Each structure stands twice: as C-alpha cells, then as structure tokens.
Amino acid sequence: MSILIIGGGNMGKTYAQSFLNSKLVKREDLFIYDKDKLKIDLINQFQIGTGVTVLGDFVSKIDTVVLAVKPQDTKKLYPELKPLVHSGQLFLSIMAGIRIHDIQHALGVDKVVRAMPNLPAQIGMGMTVFSASDKVPKPELTYIQNLLETTGHSIIVDKEEMLDAATAISGSGPAYVFYFLDTLIQSAIEMGFSPSESYLLAEQTFLGSVNLFRRNNLTCTQWIEKVASRGGTTEAALEVFKEKSVDKGIKEGILKALDRAKELSFE
Numbered sequence: 001m002s003i004l005i006i007g008g009g010n011m012g013k014t015y016a017q018s019f020l021n022s023k024l025v026k027r028e029d030l031f032i033y034d035k036d037k038l039k040i041d042l043i044n045q046f047q048i049g050t051g052v053t054v055l056g057d058f059v060s061k062i063d064t065v066v067l068a069v070k071p072q073d074t075k076k077l078y079p080e081l082k083p084l085v086h087s088g089q090l091f092l093s094i095m096a097g098i099r100i101h102d103i104q105h106a107l108g109v110d111k112v113v114r115a116m117p118n119l120p121a122q123i124g125m126g127m128t129v130f131s132a133s134d135k136v137p138k139p140e141l142t143y144i145q146n147l148l149e150t151t152g153h154s155i156i157v158d159k160e161e162m163l164d165a166a167t168a169i170s171g172s173g174p175a176y177v178f179y180f181l182d183t184l185i186q187s188a189i190e191m192g193f194s195p196s197e198s199y200l201l202a203e204q205t206f207l208g209s210v211n212l213f214r215r216n217n218l219t220c221t222q223w224i225e226k227v228a229s230r231g232g233t234t235e236a237a238l239e240v241f242k243e244k245s246v247d248k249g250i251k252e253g254i255l256k257a258l259d260r261a262k263e264l265s266f267e
C-alpha cells in the first residue's frame with residue numbers, strides 16, 4: 001500500500017518515521033510532499049521515504065493520501081491536488097478543524113478519515129481520536145487505525161463532532177499538563193531547589209502518579225485520599241485549590257477550547 005504524506009512538518013515527519021519504524025509501510029512505498037525544498041532535502045538525506053517538491057501524475061497511483069498541512073494552507077493545496085486525485089483513494093486528514101464533508105467536497109473524493117492526534121505522537125505516546133465518512137470500507141478503516149497506532153493509542157468515534165471535544169482534551173491537553181508541570185518546577189525553584197533538581201522533582205512526580213493511576217483501578221479521589229492525611233500538608237494545599245476553585249478554572253478553560261474548536265470548524 002503506497003502512502004503520500006502532504007506536508008513534511010512536525011506531524012508529517014512524525015507520521016513518516018512512525019510508519020516506517022512499525023514496518024507497516026515500506027520505504028519505497030512512502031512519499032512526502034512539501035513545498036519547502038530544504039525540508040524535502042533533509043527528508044531525502046535521512047531516507048525517510050521519497051521526498052518531492054512537485055505533485056504530478058504519480059499521485060493518482062497512490063493508495064492513501066495523508067493531509068498534514070496547516071488548515072490555512074488548504075486554500076493553495078486543494079486546487080493543486082484536486083485534478084490529481086480520484087474517489088478510489090483513501091484520505092487521512094490530521095488538519096485541525098477541517099470537517100470530513102469539506103475535504104470530500106473540496107477534492108471530489110469519498111473515502112475520508114479525519115484524525116486528531118497530539119504532540120506525544122512524536123515519541124509513540126500519542127493519543128489520537130478519529131472518525132470516518134461512511135464511504136470508508138471496514139478493512140481500510142482498520143488499516144488507518146493500524147497506521148495511527150504506530151504513534152500511540154487511538155479511539156474511533158461515530159460522531160465527527162467528538163473530534164472538537166478531543167481537540168479540547170487530548171489535542172490541547174499536553175499544554176495543560178506542561179502548564180501544571182511548569183508551576184511545580186517554578187515553585188520548587190522558589191523554595192530553593194536548583195533548576196535541574198526542580199525538573200527532576202516535578203517530572204518524576206508526574207510520571208510516578210500517572211503510572212500508579214494506570215496500574216490500579218483506584219479513582220483520582222481515592223489516590224488523593226492515599227496522599228492526603230487529615231490536617232497534613234497535602235490537605236492544606238488542596239484546601240487552597242478548593243477555595244480558589246482551581247478545578248472550575250480548568251474546566252472553564254477546557255470548555256473555551258471546545259468552543260474555539262467548534263468555531264474553527266465553521267470558519
């Protein structure tokens with residue numbers, strides 16, 4: 001099965017590398033197109049598939065086309081791509097906020113899968129939520145899921161609107177985690193730890209907690225109870241979080257992200 005990735009940026013390169021590492025895709029079957037010659041030279045130098053700077057007749061022979069340019073770049077891309085593609089081909093779009101119907105309409109194609117990955121895909125620890133047009137046959141959907149899972153975990157959703165929710169939770173989520181991580185780091189520095197000690201303290205606390213959560217069936221509340229003893233230090237911190245409604249603030253932020261994701265889908 002041949003694949004053409006359009007856009008050799010962060011995500012395009014991550015996908016190319018993950019597909020090859022998984023051995024699901026052979027090097028000779030993988031093509032990457034980017035308008036930036038420098039990026040393509042590097043892709044060819046590191047042998048991450050065949051990099052090209054021009055789209056041509058070869059596109060019609062490709063089985064799966066991955067759309068990995070920024071949403072605003074589709075204005076230029078669609079007119080260039082449309083005459084070269086046909087409805088037998090499978091399309092995987094990871095472009096934030098662009099609906100399946102819009103891609104079908106813009107390119108005159110049927111089989112479209114839309115996915116929302118996140119940044120940890122770069123290290124095979126990504127979370128991808130995806131949805132497909134009803135024109136994608138089951139074996140092709142399974143193939144796409146296998147491709148997506150070369151970058152981490154995935155779940156499929158029937159309702160495409162859930163991709164907006166996924167954008168607000170797992171898409172933007174790494175930034176929320178880094179925000180909290182940074183607050184822990186800064187607090188540790190202010191208390192007198194060196195920056196490198198502070199990184200370690202914060203990072204290991206996150207890693208340890210997430211792994212505990214993964215390996216047991218306890219809820220977050222039950223884990224909190226295990227850490228916080230009555231009248232102790234953790235309880236003192238949690239009381240301040242409660243007083244300041246930190247959870248409410250986080251939820252409000254996430255809902256704002258959801259609103260923005262919906263707005264972008266309709267722009």
Ligand SMILES: NC(=O)c1ccc[n+]([C@@H]2O[C@H](COP(=O)([O-])OP(=O)(O)OC[C@H]3O[C@@H](n4cnc5c(N)ncnc54)[C@H](OP(=O)(O)O)[C@@H]3O)[C@@H](O)[C@H]2O)c1
Pocket residue numbers: 006007008009010011012033034035036039068069070071073076077094095096116117118119171
């Ligand atoms: N990064 C993430 O964490 C993340 C997560 C979820 C979804 N996404 C989605 O993934 C897509 C790619 O994101 P990214 O971070 O990889 O962006 P990126 O690093 O900017 O990569 C996009 C690449 O496409 C190139 N390009 C632009 N217009 C083109 C055209 N007409 N033909 C060929 N190549 C073109 C860009 O070149 P120039 O740089 O020269 O413009 C750039 O090299 C976006 O739609 C984004 O919404 C990203």
